[in-house]
Amino acid sequence: MVNQYETVFIMTPVLSEEQMKETVSKFRDYLKSKKADIVLDDSWGMRKLAYPIQKKSTGFFHLLEFKAEGEIIKEYEVAFKRDERIMRFLTVKLDKHAVTYNEKKRRISKEKEKANA
């Protein structure tokens, strides 16, 4: 059964730009190796946290949206837990309303980009 999922994760601010990109690509490649279909790959950049995590008040946020088999999620989340560079993560299964909402949001942002270009 293929579902659509969405993961938000926070990386420690001590990483350099390259290390951050490497971490992201690690998880992206993991998903690809499990035949997941990545829908959206969005970096929010450095953001302030609403409360400190591991005594840090900022972090790199990243959002991954993908279509995958439900069975791979467990192992995928274990990979997050084991990675020391990840401070927090959240994987959510998207229902049909969420999928349409995200599609609409993506369309709007695309149009904005076009307007700016």
Place this chain on the structure above:
Amino acid sequence: MAQQNSDIKYLTPIAVDTKKKKYCRFKKSKIKYIDYKDPNFLLKFVNEQGRLLPRRITGTSTKYQKKVAQAVKRARHIALMPYVGDLLK
């Protein structure tokens, strides 16, 4: 004359500020999905300390109150909203 005027005063109903009927904003504007990644929107459903407001104050229907609660909890987990705060608004 003065007597008559005071009589009339009581015949018309005394103007008390009439309460506006509350409504569920999700039902009204047909919002189906509440995004947990948008803390500014979710801020409308919490008080100054960051606690969820009850339905009787916001007017949200049961169905969507559940979703609001879920979204706020998710937002807290990924540090977009505080678990406890002070003077959020």
